[in-house]
Structures are given as C-alpha cells and as structure tokens.
Amino acid sequence: MPSSGSYVAVGSKIYVMGRSCFEVSSNALTLIDCPLHTANHHLPNMPRAVASSVSGYINEKIYVIGGCRSRFPVFSEGPMDVMVFDVKSETWESKTRPDNLVFDWYSNSAVTWDDKIYFRVLKHGFVYDPSQDKMEKEDMLKSYYWVGSECVIEGVLYYYSAASKILRSYDLKERCWKRVKSEIGLSGTTRARTVTYDKKVVVFFEKDIDRNKVELWCAEIKLERDEQGEICARLDWCGCVFEGHSRLMNCLVLKV
Incomplete structure (x- = not known):
C-alpha cells in the first residue's frame, strides 16, 4: 500500500485513493475487502491524478482533496482539487477548484466532524464543507x-x-x-x-x-x-x- 495515498474505512472495507512512485502520480482507486482478504483494482479511476491527498467519508460519499502532481521536490505545491466518489453508484464527480489555494505534498492529514473535513498540510490548515462546496483556511490547525x-x-x-x-x-x-x-x-x-x-x-x-x-x-x-x-x-x-x-x-x- 502506498504511504502517500489516502485511506477511508467504510464498514469492513478500505478505499485507497491515489499513490505515487518517484515522480509518477496516480489516479488509481483500490477497494480492500477485509473479511474476504481481497483487493479490487478495477474501480473507476479518479478524474485527476494526484501524488498526495487527504480524504473523508460523509453521507455515503468519499471526498478526496489533493493537488501535487509530483513528490519531488518534497516541498512542492499544486492547485487544490476536490473529487467525490459515490460508494453506491461507484461514480466520480469533480468539484470546483478553490481559487488561490494550494496543496503541499508533505505532511498531510485530515479528520471528519460535523459533516466537514478538517485537514492540514505543511504550510496551511483548511476546513472543507461539502454541503456548500466551500473551502476556508484555518491556520490554527497547523500549529502542531x-x-x-x-x-x-x-x-x-x-x-x-x-x-x-x-x-x-x-x-x-x-x-x-x-x-x-x-x-x-x-x-x-x-x-x-x-x-x-x-x-x-x-x-x-x-x-x-x-x-x-x-x-x-x-x-x-x-x-x-x-x-x-x-x-x-x-x-x-x-x-x-x-x-x-x-x-x-x-x-x-x-x-x-
């Protein structure tokens, strides 16, 4: 499993979004069925490939937020992408790219609370509200x-x-x-x-x-x-x- 991919647990299954190997990013989506000990690599790919991302599960949808197209240099940045995967229909949707916001490759993490995704990257902290498709900075999140x-x-x-x-x-x-x-x-x-x-x-x-x-x-x-x-x-x-x-x-x- 890729260290730079993002992971979401849904019931007894794990969805793995994206990965990177050297300078090659990926739009792959993998589904791991833990009780069956199987991995499905044939799900629809993400609309865009990212080398690093964070993700959250809200109302039967997986929200993937990423941006870097390369892991090198380590502190690279890229325009932020928001992509949504419906776990029932197994289809992807691309959201509007947030203006003037960038995503770092290094040091990314996220939590989900109150139907919002809180995440930090190396230089910034953010809150994403899927119901309004709205991204806001919250730099207190990156204090630690x-x-x-x-x-x-x-x-x-x-x-x-x-x-x-x-x-x-x-x-x-x-x-x-x-x-x-x-x-x-x-x-x-x-x-x-x-x-x-x-x-x-x-x-x-x-x-x-x-x-x-x-x-x-x-x-x-x-x-x-x-x-x-x-x-x-x-x-x-x-x-x-x-x-x-x-x-x-x-x-x-x-x-x-």
Whole structure:
C-alpha cells in the first residue's frame, strides 16, 4: 500500500485513493475487502491524478482533496482539487477548484466532524464543507505536527506526540489547542498513530529493539473531565501486540 495515498474505512472495507512512485502520480482507486482478504483494482479511476491527498467519508460519499502532481521536490505545491466518489453508484464527480489555494505534498492529514473535513498540510490548515462546496483556511490547525496520528471524539481532535510524549487536544468548535492533563509517557516511542474506539483514544506506537526487529505496542486511554471541566487522560491498558520487521504507516477502525 502506498504511504502517500489516502485511506477511508467504510464498514469492513478500505478505499485507497491515489499513490505515487518517484515522480509518477496516480489516479488509481483500490477497494480492500477485509473479511474476504481481497483487493479490487478495477474501480473507476479518479478524474485527476494526484501524488498526495487527504480524504473523508460523509453521507455515503468519499471526498478526496489533493493537488501535487509530483513528490519531488518534497516541498512542492499544486492547485487544490476536490473529487467525490459515490460508494453506491461507484461514480466520480469533480468539484470546483478553490481559487488561490494550494496543496503541499508533505505532511498531510485530515479528520471528519460535523459533516466537514478538517485537514492540514505543511504550510496551511483548511476546513472543507461539502454541503456548500466551500473551502476556508484555518491556520490554527497547523500549529502542531498531528499528521497521521489523530482522531475525533465529541468534537475534539486528539493526537499523541511521540516526540514530546504528550497527548494534545484541539476543540474543533472553539478552535483552540490544549494539552490534555495526564501522566502518560509511552516510553521508547519512535512513531505513533492515534484512533478512537469505544470512546477511548487508542495509540499504536513502535519500539525499535534492534536494527532487524520492531515491536508494535498499543495503549488504551480513557478520557474524563475534572471539576474545572478540563480533559484528563488515564491509561487503561498498554502492551505489545506484534513484533517483526513491519513499520507502522496508518491505522483505521473497521467493522468486521
């Protein structure tokens, strides 16, 4: 699976949009059926090829937002594209390109909340409203490096910083960042990805054992509010779930 593609979970299936190999971008769409362990590469291609993108699933439609035509140079930019895939009819639709907005190849990530897509790229943060086909800048979103390691619970974005050993939160309605009160320090973490399950924050993270071995750990974190209404985090469980040569690229929650 491409590290630069964007992924969306729909029930027990995963849709993979776009990819790039060296300087070649792709408009490919792949459907992975997890219970059947199959991959369908024969779905309709995206209207335009992009080397990097973000995506969100709203009202049985997948919205793919991208722009770069090349991965090189790393900090390349391109005009932003919005493409919509109807999962029932298996058809694509192109939206109007937002004027004067560019999409970076590097450091892209997105969450969906209140039928809107919130995403950040290297230099900017954006909010896309599909109901109005409207894109707005929200640069507070890019204040921290939450790329690839985020989830949303009750209108609050959470991500665990492997570098700082801190769980941070961003209130999508109030548009402000806060550090979650906790004593959680996941030692030895080299890379982390965050998802939500059963109203908990679940962090998957790597530990390098040696040059040929990596351990994949999982931490379940319960969220509560104190008397002042501040969000507090408590570690419910933590343990090693896999060891081998694989690297952690992405995490999705599926119904199987």
